[in-house]
Amino acid sequence: MDRQESKDEVPRVELTPEAARLVRRLREAHGPLMFHQSGGCCDGSAPMCYPEGEFRTGESDVRLASLAVDGVAEPVTFWMSKSQYAVWSHTRLIVDVVPGRGSGFSLEAPEGVRFLIRSRLVGT
Template sequence: MVVERPGRWGGEAIERVLLTDEAAELLRRLTAMHGPLMFHQSGGCCDGSSPMCYPDGEFRTGSADVHLGDLVVDGLDQPIAFWMSANQYEYWKHTQLTVDVVKGRGSGFSVEAPEGVRFLIRSRLFTDQEYASLGFL
């Protein structure tokens, strides 16, 4: 298992994973129903490349996974870990990810599926300065 370290640029922490207000609100509701949560994003055949939300510890992470960070959500007692398969990470390591939520049917394995919405990743490329601060240049 790899733990990705945050970078700093201009005195500001550079987060690998962010969260929209809509996703934060959904996570508060889901935590009330399921308890503490976690995310895992793989590039697998069954779930495509969608972020999957599970009760914390229900999805087993290991040496083939990268811990990108912990999402702090106002109103929740503990942060929500965000994991990604190492293979998927190789494609996305140059981007900042934002967890969002949209209407539609997601995977039946992710806890938001019965709510008629699904989590979605939006991404942007890091600037050269941000990328360097993360230790890649």
């Protein structure tokens, strides 16, 4: 798979209504946004939210989605490493928000909440 978005019939990534509300607030404060699905040891497997372009993607990453969010002018891109996508390719990722402090690198950290991935098998 190349760096271009998957053209699968099933959306690979979606936001819960709570996550969409938080994305709108973060967009107002920080401008255009992007997500990168962390696979690191320090952040577990949390979706990390950054100002668009602040996290450098490369040939080892794949863009899974360009999420349209009501009230946000531009799509919010969602990225993951190719090797991690090989493991998660059979799932739909659902970005949610839960109470608690997330990573200090992700924009929602000061909000007292953190983004969390829920998943569902594709086709269910």
